[in-house]
Amino acid sequence: xxASVGLRAGILSLAILxxxxxxxxxxxxxxxSSGPAMDPEYAKLMGITATSGKSAxxxxxxILAKLGEHLKRxxxxxxxxxxxxxxxxxxxxxxxxxxxxxxxxVAVPVGFVIGMFPVIYKALDPFIQVLKPVSPLxxxxxxxxxxxxxxxxxxxxxxxxxxWPMLINTAFGVAAVRKxxxxxxxxxxxxxxxxxLTVILxxxxxxxxxxxRISIGIAWLVIVAAEMLVGGTGIGYFVWNEWNNLSxxxxxxxxxxxxxxxxxxxxxLARIQRRVTFPE
Amino acid sequence: xxxxxxxxxxxxxxxxxxxxGGKTTVFKDLWFSIPRGEFACIIGHSGCGKTTVLNILxxxxxxxxxxxxxxxxxxxxxxxxxxxxxxxxxxxxxxTVLGNVAYAVTxxxxxxGKAKVEEHARAFIEKVGLKGSELKKPSQLSGGMKxxxxxxxxxxxxxxxxxxxxxxxxxxxxxxxxxxxxxRRICVETGQxxxxxxxxxxxxxxxxxxxxxxxxxPEALVAEIVENPLPKDRTREGMHKHPHxxxxxxxxxxxxxxxxxxxxxxxxxxxDPKRPPIVRPVASPQPVPPPNSANGTAAA
Numbered sequence: 121x122x123a124s125v126g127l128r129a130g131i132l133s134l135a136i137l138x139x140x141x142x143x144x145x146x147x148x149x150x151x152x153s154s155g156p157a158m159d160p161e162y163a164k165l166m167g168i169t170a171t172s173g174k175s176a177x178x179x180x181x182x183i184l185a186k187l188g189e190h191l192k193r194x195x196x197x198x199x200x201x202x203x204x205x206x207x208x209x210x211x212x213x214x215x216x217x218x219x220x221x222x223x224x225x226v227a228v229p230v231g232f233v234i235g236m237f238p239v240i241y242k243a244l245d246p247f248i249q250v251l252k253p254v255s256p257l258x259x260x261x262x263x264x265x266x267x268x269x270x271x272x273x274x275x276x277x278x279x280x281x282x283x284w285p286m287l288i289n290t291a292f293g294v295a296a297v298r299k300x301x302x303x304x305x306x307x308x309x310x311x312x313x314x315x316x317l318t319v320i321l322x323x324x325x326x327x328x329x330x331x332x333r334i335s336i337g338i339a340w341l342v343i344v345a346a347e348m349l350v351g352g353t354g355i356g357y358f359v360w361n362e363w364n365n366l367s368x369x370x371x372x373x374x375x376x377x378x379x380x381x382x383x384x385x386x387x388x389l390a391r392i393q394r395r396v397t398f399p400e
Numbered sequence: 401x402x403x404x405x406x407x408x409x410x411x412x413x414x415x416x417x418x419x420x421g422g423k424t425t426v427f428k429d430l431w432f433s434i435p436r437g438e439f440a441c442i443i444g445h446s447g448c449g450k451t452t453v454l455n456i457l458x459x460x461x462x463x464x465x466x467x468x469x470x471x472x473x474x475x476x477x478x479x480x481x482x483x484x485x486x487x488x489x490x491x492x493x494x495x496t497v498l499g500n501v502a503y504a505v506t507x508x509x510x511x512x513g514k515a516k517v518e519e520h521a522r523a524f525i526e527k528v529g530l531k532g533s534e535l536k537k538p539s540q541l542s543g544g545m546k547x548x549x550x551x552x553x554x555x556x557x558x559x560x561x562x563x564x565x566x567x568x569x570x571x572x573x574x575x576x577x578x579x580x581x582x583x584r585r586i587c588v589e590t591g592q593x594x595x596x597x598x599x600x601x602x603x604x605x606x607x608x609x610x611x612x613x614x615x616x617x618p619e620a621l622v623a624e625i626v627e628n629p630l631p632k633d634r635t636r637e638g639m640h641k642h643p644h645x646x647x648x649x650x651x652x653x654x655x656x657x658x659x660x661x662x663x664x665x666x667x668x669x670x671x672d673p674k675r676p677p678i679v680r681p682v683a684s685p686q687p688v689p690p691p692n693s694a695n696g697t698a699a700a
Contacts, residue, residue: 301490301492303484303486304484304486304492305507307478307482307484308478308504309478309480310507318503323492
């Protein structure tokens with residue numbers, strides 16, 4: 121009774137988490153021994169943890185322990201195959217940040233021009249429509265061939281996947297600026313440049329930020345896959361490396377952290393978006 | 401000459417692409433002039449091109465033929481000398497009241513410092529009765545208050561003339577009345593030259609010195625120019641008691657109801673588009689009209 125919706129929702133969330141954790145714990149600690157007999161060849165391949173009694177699938181308590189371990193020393197570096205999770209995340213964030221930043225530099229001004237001139241809008245539309253649905257990873261071989269550097273290729277892939285939502289949203293936002301606002305500026309003899317900065321930009325800002333928010337989400341999805349392909353460093357590489365090490369616990373910890381970082385990125389842009397949105 | 405014909409519309413016409421190809425002429429060969437310091441209203445049905453005439457005067461549109469002249473200069477584009485008050489107030493929603501007015505002030509005097517701009521803007525916000533709301537956003541204001549900001553913004557650039565596109569049509573009757581009073585007071589005080597579009601006959605009688613009647617479009621014409629016979633010091637409360645009030649009111653309504661449509665089919669032989677007839681409707685001299693009078697002033 122009386123408790124706010126927020127509080128009740130919070131309690132429910134916690135309950136769901138506990139039930140899920142408990143179910144997971146029970147499933148892992150009882151399941152393995154009663155499972156079907158393993159093909160002996162496959163058992164040999166999987167090693168001791170998978171075959172002798174206990175399940176290779178870690179329980180929630182193992183994950184928590186692993187997470188604690190990582191949180192205690194997030195930035196250690198013991199050579200190429202053994203780096204702290206924090207360090208790996210920083211590598212990924214660096215790539216996403218750089219590729220995304222370059223995409224903003226290209227997409228916002230180009231989108232602005234496209235939005236302001238209907239002829240350019242129409243002329244470029246078929247190219248955008250064809251290139252937009254291409255999976256960014258399909259660009260990888262082309263990038264590797266032309267750039268000849270796997271690190272830069274990953275950044276290029278982030279760039280190309282961040283580009284489209286921002287470009288389309290900026291163009292749309294600029295094209296949809298109310299005519300009467302432009303007319304106000306025109307009757308005040310405001311120069312084209314000042315019109316762009318003082319009327320069109322603030323009027324289109326909420327739409328532009330929507331595009332930027334979609335882009336950062338896609339970039340963070342794509343970086344994991346790109347790093348699995350490129351290798352070397354980053355959270356995507358970490359996930360694949362730990363799969364090769366058969367450390368499922370590490371994979372699950374990484375999944376959790378990828379989700380948390382993605383959420384943080386989205387919330388940051390949502391906050392900026394709220395600041396530029398105006399009620400009418 | 402420039403005072404008598406401060407604004408001079410000389411033979412303008414405007415065409416738009418028609419939906420099925422070809423072109424529609426909204427109006428053609430339009431002539432009229434407004435002396436300096438006069439308040440002129442234009443009345444006509446939707447589609448006769450009133451807003452287009454206003455856009456041409458503001459410089460947002462150019463005529464296809466003819467010229468619009470202000471102070472002996474042909475209009476070639478928008479100018480800070482001619483301020484526009486938009487029907488939909490057109491405030492920039494991301495700026496505060498002060499920000500909206502200050503935007504106009506800095507456009508007018510780009511070299512002014514921030515403090516001077518703000519002081520000037522505040523003075524005009526006060527003039528329209530919005531003191532205390534300077535830091536509110538347009539979304540926090542009522543319709544009447546938004547239009548007051550629009551008026552403050554237009555006045556703040558100290559224009560040589562005001563162009564108003566049905567500025568009060570979106571407001572409730574009570575707000576409309578007070579805003580009309582204030583606009584009239586400010587215009588009389590400052591001797592503004594004003595061109596205003598309206599649909600409201602009483603608004604035109606109250607505010608205008610001269611009312612331009614346009615026939616229905618397409619190919620609309622200026623049918624006649626009506627001089628307001630009411631005294632300059634008329635008030636909204638008292639004007640309907642003036643003997644000439646019903647004469648002009650009936651004349652205008654009669655035009656809107658019947659003649660706006662029929663005028664083109666029965667154009668008088670002496671009609672010259674360059675000199676549309678000037679009419680000054682006054683009450684007939686006899687105090688009591690005969691019982692079965694078929695006088696044209698009883699159309700309402």
